[in-house]
Amino acid sequence: MNCQICGKRATIHLTVVSPSGTAEAFFCVNHAGSAGLSEDQVQKIRKDESAMSAYVNFVESSRRIPSTDEMARIGVLEESQAPQDRERAHLLRRIAEAILAKQDDSNNEGSGRQAK
Numbered sequence: 001m002n003c004q005i006c007g008k009r010a011t012i013h014l015t016v017v018s019p020s021g022t023a024e025a026f027f028c029v030n031h032a033g034s035a036g037l038s039e040d041q042v043q044k045i046r047k048d049e050s051a052m053s054a055y056v057n058f059v060e061s062s063r064r065i066p067s068t069d070e071m072a073r074i075g076v077l078e079e080s081q082a083p084q085d086r087e088r089a090h091l092l093r094r095i096a097e098a099i100l101a102k103q104d105d106s107n108n109e110g111s112g113r114q115a116k
């Protein structure tokens with residue numbers, strides 16, 4: 001989904017629940033203020049975004065799924081055993097698997113498929 005103000009890729013997805021039903025809103029980080037987020041929250045989203053692109057770069061260059069220690073070093077994971085962090089680590093591994101699967105696909109296209 002795209003930011004409903006400027007049309008760039010939205011990173012903030014809000015669902016507003018009211019008695020008459022739910023409404024959805026999408027904003028990019030630059031227009032997060034319009035979503036009613038505080039400066040602190042916007043800073044945190046920016047930090048998360050840059051940590052996330054560092055994580056993607058790590059997976060693409062190392063071609064493997066990072067350990068939880070590495071995830072913490074990159075900044076995408078808190079070093080705690082809290083349930084929400086274990087869930088996040090699981091999600092991060094899924095993301096890494098998807099990146100690696102995509103890399104495999106493009107490698108196969110580049111070199112031509114070998115007969116088995």
Ligand SMILES: [Zn+2]
Nearest residue numbers: 003006028031
């Ligand atoms: Zn925007």
